Amino acid sequence: MVALRKITIKGIANIGTVVLDLQQITALLAPNNYGKSNVLSAIEFGIGFIQQLPEVRQKMMGLEPCISVNKFIAGKPFEFEIEGSFDENTDFQYGYSFIWKRYRKTEDGIVDTGGSIISEFLKIKSKTGEKPKFTTLVNRNAPNVAKYMPSQTGRCDKELAIDDKELVLNKLSNYDDLFYHQHIQDIRNIRIVDADYLSDPVEYFAIKMVIKDEKHKYLSGGQIAAYLYNLKKKDPDAYAILLSAITVLIPTIESIEPIVISANNLKVDDDAPYEFPDQYELVVKEKFNNQQTRFQYLSTGSMKLLYLLTTIIRASREGVQLLLVEELENSIHPSLLRTLLDVVAMFLGDTKLLFTSHSPNLVRHLAAPQLYVGLPSSKGEVDFRTIRPSKVNAVLQIAGAGEMAIGEYLFELLQDTESDPSLIDVYFTPKKA
Helix, strand or coil: CCEEEEEEEEEECCEEEEEEECCCEEEEECCCCCCHHHHHHHHHHHHHHHHCCHHHHHHHCCCCCCCCCCCCCCCCCEEEEEEEEEECCEEEEEEEEEECCEEEEECCEEEEECCEEEEEEEEEEECCCCCCCCEEEEEECCCCEEEECCCCCCCCCEEEECCCCCCHHHHHCCCCCCCCHHHHHHHHCCCEEECCCCCCHHHHCCCCECCCCCCCCCCCCCHHHHHHHHHHHHCHHHHHHHHHHHHHHCCCEEEEEEEEECCCCCCCCCCCCCCCCCEEEEEEEECCCCCCEEHHHCCHHHHHHHHHHHHHHHHHHCCCCEEEECCHHHHCCHHHHHHHHHHHHHHHCCCEEEEEECCHHHHHHCCHHHEEEECCCCCCCCCEECECHHHHHHHHHHHHHCCCCHHHHHHHHHHHHHHCCHHHHHHECCCCC
């Protein structure tokens, strides 16, 4: 399974530069309106751009909500880079950039300019040699021409004519005889899932038909009940672990049972255009109730929690590289945050989790490299950085002396940096260019 280790984003919305070194669990911590959601959206945009058709990419290069109007960012290209490994012996770096469309009024009406891919690269490194170093397989520094390595004994010097709306990566995916063809396919198939479990949890547990080709959400509607029904049937041990975690995090729950409501009893004529599919529902037994009830009668927090954990299990089992979650702490009492993070880490496997939070309570449960703090910016740009390793102990000591949790102290420090910006460079890692 491809593993992601680092993501770099530049030139989109209010993001000048954001560089994230991904841990198994990574958090973006900041008050509201500091750009946490924009970072998640930019990651989805960057990966989605790789996987789209040229005509869709052309539209993406003109999406108004993504085009920056910040005077320090406007006019700069969008740049997206990912680093990771294909396996334990092979690392990779891949990136591209494009110029956003610009709309201008003329005598003939509105015309647009720009909207072209201007650079792209792919490098791999085998860690089995004496002096491992990256080898360039793809190099593009102009919209309509690129160079690539045609064979293991060659160099990255074979020219390739290409449309400025097309990625070299996608064009080379048709070259089945390339020695790195599988690496290209692996990058194109990277999966990043937004666990949109906050929108309307009641919807996720209502009785619904299962729509197999529904792609806009990872688990939606009745799919979660159907998924858990099949998980219990095919992998009862995994289901038992999930149920055990839920009963620890929600002590009033004794059992959760996914059931199927069969449509076999419905009579349908042979020439009918369709048949009713089976439907699925979750029922739950709580300690103080004398019967099972529908899961959607529980609290919103309980529903969100089951949806989150089920999504993580599914993502891990299906080889998703990165899971994105907004406001993880909204589904759990602060006293159980440590337990929740432990459960999440256990379920993730090789999948990584990036979540946003504005809760100081989460900070005490995360190591410094896992925590990216949103900092105030005089330019109105998103700015997320980690605490300097040399300052971690100092932050802990100061927080302890003031009888504050480390999260509370960090939020107080953020307020101090607004009046004294020099504190940012004292306590936080340098901003990446």
